[in-house]
Amino acid sequence: MIEITEQRIESARLIEMVSDGGAGAIDVFIGTTRDNTKGKKVIKLEFESYAPMAIKELGKIVNRASNNWNILKYAISHRVGLVEIGEPAVVIAVSTPHRADAFDSCRFIIDELKKTVPIWKREFYEDGDIWVSAHP
Amino acid sequence: MIEITEQRIESARLIEMVSDGGAGAIDVFIGTTRDNTKGKKVIKLEFESYAPMAIKELGKIVNRASNNWNILKYAISHRVGLVEIGEPAVVIAVSTPHRADAFDSCRFIIDELKKTVPIWKREFYEDGDIWVSAHP
Amino acid sequence: MCKQNQEMEVTIVAYGIARDIIGTSELILKVDEGITVKDMLTLVKRKFPDFEKLTSLLLAVNEEYVEENHIVESGDELVLIPPVSGG
Amino acid sequence: MCKQNQEMEVTIVAYGIARDIIGTSELILKVDEGITVKDMLTLVKRKFPDFEKLTSLLLAVNEEYVEENHIVESGDELVLIPPVSGG
Numbered sequence: 488m489i490e491i492t493e494q495r496i497e498s499a500r501l502i503e504m505v506s507d508g509g510a511g512a513i514d515v516f517i518g519t520t521r522d523n524t525k526g527k528k529v530i531k532l533e534f535e536s537y538a539p540m541a542i543k544e545l546g547k548i549v550n551r552a553s554n555n556w557n558i559l560k561y562a563i564s565h566r567v568g569l570v571e572i573g574e575p576a577v578v579i580a581v582s583t584p585h586r587a588d589a590f591d592s593c594r595f596i597i598d599e600l601k602k603t604v605p606i607w608k609r610e611f612y613e614d615g616d617i618w619v620s621a622h623p
Numbered sequence: 624m625i626e627i628t629e630q631r632i633e634s635a636r637l638i639e640m641v642s643d644g645g646a647g648a649i650d651v652f653i654g655t656t657r658d659n660t661k662g663k664k665v666i667k668l669e670f671e672s673y674a675p676m677a678i679k680e681l682g683k684i685v686n687r688a689s690n691n692w693n694i695l696k697y698a699i700s701h702r703v704g705l706v707e708i709g710e711p712a713v714v715i716a717v718s719t720p721h722r723a724d725a726f727d728s729c730r731f732i733i734d735e736l737k738k739t740v741p742i743w744k745r746e747f748y749e750d751g752d753i754w755v756s757a758h759p
Numbered sequence: 760m761c762k763q764n765q766e767m768e769v770t771i772v773a774y775g776i777a778r779d780i781i782g783t784s785e786l787i788l789k790v791d792e793g794i795t796v797k798d799m800l801t802l803v804k805r806k807f808p809d810f811e812k813l814t815s816l817l818l819a820v821n822e823e824y825v826e827e828n829h830i831v832e833s834g835d836e837l838v839l840i841p842p843v844s845g846g
Numbered sequence: 847m848c849k850q851n852q853e854m855e856v857t858i859v860a861y862g863i864a865r866d867i868i869g870t871s872e873l874i875l876k877v878d879e880g881i882t883v884k885d886m887l888t889l890v891k892r893k894f895p896d897f898e899k900l901t902s903l904l905l906a907v908n909e910e911y912v913e914e915n916h917i918v919e920s921g922d923e924l925v926l927i928p929p930v931s932g933g
Contacts (some may be wrong), residue, residue, distance in 0.1 A: 606845030742864030742932030
């Protein structure tokens with residue numbers, strides 16, 4: 488399952504989705520919105536995505552992961568719109584027979600997501616806002 | 624939070640416990656009971672623990688993890704007694720400011736747990752049962 | 760007699776900081792037929808020099824990343840991709 | 847005249863396969879005072895040779911792993927630790 492959603496992401500739902508009798512391990516990565524960046528107080532965050540392409544790119548990442556590791560089931564949800572501090576912006580759950588594959592594939596997916604998936608984060612501070620990573 | 628419990632482990636509760644405004648990442652490892660081991664069908668599993676020492680050993684593992692990585696909050700729950708196939712036997716949740724620390728520390732905790740914590744798993748097959756890892 | 764290049768109208772959609780730089784979410788351009796992605800990006804940067812300040816700028820064609828020398832066709836879905844920051 | 851070693855009674859608790867081998871969860875032994883963990887394990891293995899088949903066998907003293915030459919005191923909480931398999 489891959490989705491881009493405006494709703495609050497419930498990790499429990501994704502964990503349920505990847506449960507599998509053949510699974511010995513599930514790794515779940517939750518990217519939450521932090522109240523600070525490089526010492527600056529963050530008030531809120533907003534995510535925007537080019538959703539159809541984001542879903543396609545996530546599908547390609549999962550395909551590459553499946554070639555490298557024995558993935559039984561996966562579920563990826565990325566939030567868009569306004570996200571309050573402490574709420575999940577992204578949740579990735581992967582089930583595998585053995586634990587090394589769960590950790591490796593989950594980490595691969597979030598690392599690649601951050602490199603290629605067309606989603607953009609805007610951080611709001613007390614004195615302005617920036618699009619994260621836009622400038623060198 | 625470290626616990627040994629006879630109740631079904633709810634991952635959502637542990638995730639809640641490690642939520643933190645300073646966290647950018649939460650990694651959750653769920654060890655689930657698999658329906659097969661080396662091609663043999665597993666019917667059920669039972670865990671037994673020397674609980675006071677298990678909790679002490681888990682505390683030592685967390686201390687070592689905290690020396691190596693920036694852990695904000697952690698929650699570890701290990702089930703004992705009969706565990707049905709597909710249910711979680713162990714859940715480890717760790718929150719950290721950045722994601723590398725979450726993956727590394729969570730993986731360290733489960734790897735060390737399997738080496739030193741006095742908990743024993745008995746697998747039941749159609750034709751008998753074994754204490755896992757007991758024999759070479 | 761020299762043959763004029765045929766022109767076509769393309770619509771480029773902009774997200775994130777790209778939309779802020781352009782000031783609107785859709786940019787309509789008249790370009791030569793057979794234009795490459797690279798030349799299209801050069802055109803956009805010339806019109807909006809603030810794009811030069813970004814870490815990177817790509818053009819997605821029909822929901823895919825493409826090579827710089829990819830030829831843009833009329834009717835393609837074109838989207839400016841500033842540096843991504845999901846997760 | 848030769849001095850007799852003082853004896854003490856110890857209770858060793860057994861979990862998992864250790865309990866199965868002993869046939870009960872508590873083993874009461876008379877041992878010499880000043881006995882090391884290593885010698886206590888040797889005694890247990892001599893009484894129950896099936897322990898030799900295990901990948902490992904440790905003795906926890908007061909909820910801690912200890913060195914082989916650790917001296918067991920009367921009243922210590924002693925627990926046989928066969929190979930662990932949590933997780």
